[in-house]
Amino acid sequence: MFAVYAARIDRDEPLTGLELGELPAPGARPGWSVVDVRAASLNHHDLWSLRGVGLPEDRLPMILGCDAAGVDADGNEVVLHSVIGQTGHGVGPREPRSILTERYPGTFAEQVAVPTWNLLPKPKELSFAEAACLPTAWLTAYRMLFTNAGVRPGDSVLVQGAGGGVATAAIVLGRAAGLRVFATSRDEAKRKRALELGAVEAVEPGARLPQRVDAVIETVGAATWSHSVKSLRPGGTLVISGATSGDRPSHAELTRIFFLELKVVGSTMGTKDELEDLLSFCAATGVRPVIDDILPMDRAREGFERMASGELFGKIVLSAS
Numbered sequence: 001m002f003a004v005y006a007a008r009i010d011r012d013e014p015l016t017g018l019e020l021g022e023l024p025a026p027g028a029r030p031g032w033s034v035v036d037v038r039a040a041s042l043n044h045h046d047l048w049s050l051r052g053v054g055l056p057e058d059r060l061p062m063i064l065g066c067d068a069a070g071v072d073a074d075g076n077e078v079v080l081h082s083v084i085g086q087t088g089h090g091v092g093p094r095e096p097r098s099i100l101t102e103r104y105p106g107t108f109a110e111q112v113a114v115p116t117w118n119l120l121p122k123p124k125e126l127s128f129a130e131a132a133c134l135p136t137a138w139l140t141a142y143r144m145l146f147t148n149a150g151v152r153p154g155d156s157v158l159v160q161g162a163g164g165g166v167a168t169a170a171i172v173l174g175r176a177a178g179l180r181v182f183a184t185s186r187d188e189a190k191r192k193r194a195l196e197l198g199a200v201e202a203v204e205p206g207a208r209l210p211q212r213v214d215a216v217i218e219t220v221g222a223a224t225w226s227h228s229v230k231s232l233r234p235g236g237t238l239v240i241s242g243a244t245s246g247d248r249p250s251h252a253e254l255t256r257i258f259f260l261e262l263k264v265v266g267s268t269m270g271t272k273d274e275l276e277d278l279l280s281f282c283a284a285t286g287v288r289p290v291i292d293d294i295l296p297m298d299r300a301r302e303g304f305e306r307m308a309s310g311e312l313f314g315k316i317v318l319s320a321s
Helices: 044-050 134-148 165-176 188-196 225-230 254-259 272-285 297-309
Strands: 002-006 018-022 032-041 067-071 077-080 111-115 119-121 156-159 180-184 201-203 213-218 232-240 263-266 291-296 315-319
Touching (some): 002 297, 018 297, 134 165, 156 165, 165 213, 291 297
Parallel strands (some): 156 213, 213 232, 232 263
Antiparallel strands (some): 032 111, 032 315
C-alpha cells in the first residue's frame, strides 16, 4: 500500500528522512481493527519523529501520522484515538502508553491498524477531513482548556503562538465556550486571523495585555515563557503542552510563580472520553477545525515543508481518496 514514512533519522534536517512509497499493509491481529483511511492530518509530532524523538532507528521504517478518520471493515465511519496502551486494550497490561508512530505504524497510508477500543463513531455532521484534525491538536487544546486549566465561561485566557494547530484550536474552542481569549503571534496576518476566529485582542509576543488572565495556553516554550507567567493573575494557571522554541527559558520566573501562587500544569494529548466529548461538542455547536489546506497524500512532502516553516494557519490534511 502507499504510505508516507520515516526511513531515516536526522535531528538537524528531519525532512531528509521522509519517504513516500509502498510498504506492507497491516495484517489481522486479535482485538485490533484495520481502517481504510479517508483523511489524516499533520502534527508537529511527525517532525519530531523524523528527528528521532520517541522513534529509535531500530523501528524504521515507520509510517508517520497520528490522526485519521476513515471506514472500518464493517463499513462504519470512524475516528481514531491515537494513544495506544493507555488502558491495556489490544496490548499487554504492562505496555507503556505511546502514540501512533512511536511503537505502531501511523495513519499516513491507505490503511492503519489500531485496537478496536480506539475507534469512535464519526459524527455525521463532520467531514472526514474535519474529523481527522481532532484527535491530537484539538484534543490537546480541549484537555488544556477544560480539564487542566479548569476555565469556565467568562474567564480569560491567553493563547500563545496563534497559527499553530493547538493554539488555533484553543482560540476556537475558547470562544465557543464563552471565554475571553487573547492571542499572540509575530505575524500580523496571523494576528488578524486570530481576531476573525474570535480572539478579543491579538498582540505581538511579549506585549502587555489589557488585563491579567485566568489561564495561559502555552505551546511555544522558551520564547514566550516569561510573558506567559507575567500575564497571569494571582492564582492563575499556566498549562504547557509543547516547547517548539525550546525548553530552556532564560528567565524561569520562579519568584513570581511562588509569590503569586501560580500553577504550572503539564498536559499531553487527552483521553478517549475527552475525544468523544470533543466530537460531540463540535457536532452540537457547529464548531469546526480550522483547515489550512487539504493535499493528496502523494503531496505529503509539501505539507511537511509548510508545517516545518510555520507558513500555515490551522491544520494541513492529507486526503487518501
